[in-house]
Amino acid sequence: DGGITQSPKYLFRKEGQNVTLSCEQNLNHDAMYWYRQDPGQGLRLIYYSQIVNDFQKGDIAEGYSVSREKKESFPLTVTSAQKNPTAFYLCASSMGQDQETQYFGPGTRLLVL
């Protein structure tokens, strides 16, 4: 089955620790995105990547980093510089910048110990 997988489903971070959230897609999509969701708010864009080895900051990139070494993978690292990391993180993909429909993964919930 084609789709987007995110792991882990739940992730716990200690103070000062960097953690990495995984996102993999087998849809052969060119573009991938990371969003953060907080209660009572819509999704906010963290980073996006339109092609391999290229990515751009979104609206709330501070405290986060990404890489795009393979077309199917777009991991997100939440660094210790992100002071309020508790949120639900969603990965999405689309065929390309001219394809408007984004498909979402099941999400990772990050909690701080």
Added chain:
Amino acid sequence: AQSVTQLDSHVSVSEGTPVLLRCNYSSSYSPSLFWYVQHPNKGLQLLLKYTSAATLVKGINGFEAEFKKSETSFHLTKPSAHMSDAAEYFCVVSDRRAGFQKLVFGTGTRLLVSP
């Protein structure tokens, strides 16, 4: 800049009654508009999208939405609610001027369905 306003944070209906979730948008040109649904602790699923082909858009699970340019609205409706429709719904506009596919999300409407 593009924006959307979801007029109700919560909507409660009884099973079998109609559903109306309201969304207004702001755009300097003809936008693409979407409705997504999110069940608890799940990702988002596309319900339907409007891209100027037809003003009445039919989606999955019996939902539909009507694009009204004069009212800058894109309300989501369903004739008869089912218990499984209980979820959070997001109205979304696409900002093409961003140079990439940027989606701007509303704050969501939680639909509660009672037996």
